[in-house]
Amino acid sequence: MKRNVTTYSSLGLLAVVIILFFFKPVLLNEPSKIDKIYFPGDVVKVVAHRGSHAVHPENSLSAIKESIKNNIDIIEVDLRLTKDSVFVLMHDEKIDRTTTGKGLLKDYDFENLNDFKLLFNNVATSEQIPTLSQALELVGNKTIINLDLKFNDLRSIKKLVRKISETGSEKNIILSIRDIDLIPKIYAYNPEINIMPVVTKKRDIRKVLEYDFINIIQVYHRPYSKSIRKQIAEKNLKVWVNALKKYDRIQERTQSGFRDLLAVKKVHYIQTDYPEDLLKELQKLGLHP
Numbered sequence: 001m002k003r004n005v006t007t008y009s010s011l012g013l014l015a016v017v018i019i020l021f022f023f024k025p026v027l028l029n030e031p032s033k034i035d036k037i038y039f040p041g042d043v044v045k046v047v048a049h050r051g052s053h054a055v056h057p058e059n060s061l062s063a064i065k066e067s068i069k070n071n072i073d074i075i076e077v078d079l080r081l082t083k084d085s086v087f088v089l090m091h092d093e094k095i096d097r098t099t100t101g102k103g104l105l106k107d108y109d110f111e112n113l114n115d116f117k118l119l120f121n122n123v124a125t126s127e128q129i130p131t132l133s134q135a136l137e138l139v140g141n142k143t144i145i146n147l148d149l150k151f152n153d154l155r156s157i158k159k160l161v162r163k164i165s166e167t168g169s170e171k172n173i174i175l176s177i178r179d180i181d182l183i184p185k186i187y188a189y190n191p192e193i194n195i196m197p198v199v200t201k202k203r204d205i206r207k208v209l210e211y212d213f214i215n216i217i218q219v220y221h222r223p224y225s226k227s228i229r230k231q232i233a234e235k236n237l238k239v240w241v242n243a244l245k246k247y248d249r250i251q252e253r254t255q256s257g258f259r260d261l262l263a264v265k266k267v268h269y270i271q272t273d274y275p276e277d278l279l280k281e282l283q284k285l286g287l288h289p
Helices: 002-022 024-028 031-035 061-069 132-139 154-167 180-189 202-208 226-234 246-254 257-262 275-284
Strands: 045-049 074-081 087-089 144-149 173-177 194-197 216-218 238-242 269-272
Touching: 045 275, 061 074, 061 132, 074 132, 087 132, 132 144, 132 154, 144 154, 154 180, 173 180, 180 194, 180 202, 202 226, 246 257, 246 269, 257 269, 257 275, 269 275
Parallel strands: 045 074, 045 269, 074 144, 144 173, 173 194, 194 216, 216 238, 238 269
Antiparallel strands: 074 087
């Protein structure tokens, strides 16, 4: 009899261990964990990665329109230069994956790019590669556009800043910059443009903290030290993280990815491939109006 009791106890303990193992994501997602980080009045803003490209071609005008229609806070697009120095929306160096054309974008004049159509799910659409001018005109004052630069030479950046200044779009743009040594120079060109350093190392975060004109910083989603968190809070910097890949994939599988990310550390902006889903989740949690 004692052996049976012992066997049942062991089986019961094993069952508990199995349940805890498989339901660990759920436990991590308890609202109480998020409530310890966020407080009433806190707002987390949604960033649409390459626009709402679940239903439209990425980096397209239609993807931008979709995000605007769905009240997404910020639209991220990728920026490159054509052979004749026209700023266009394109993520890859080559146009093969996203258009009906082939080859390097930098080898084409803009006029020749008009021969190609954007792809959606590998099917040609009626859309062409859009210019930055078209995107800025479409966005207007309706929302914020984040420009993820696929170039880091100062000459091209200076040309971009000049264009932004000419269109009066400073207040509607967040400029992602990975070379933090360029930041003071860009700021000097036009101090009205909102510059967002993209940093991964602690020493770079500390260097960014020395700039008094920076109010937003993009960091990895993983936790960082208490001292770094304190310095960021003291500077009143807004924190931008990506749900891309890891947390978006978790969201696809278990519907818990966004909550997992929110429980890592306090953030103010989340970029995702599923902006509409994130917006609904944040509204459920009281973190977005």
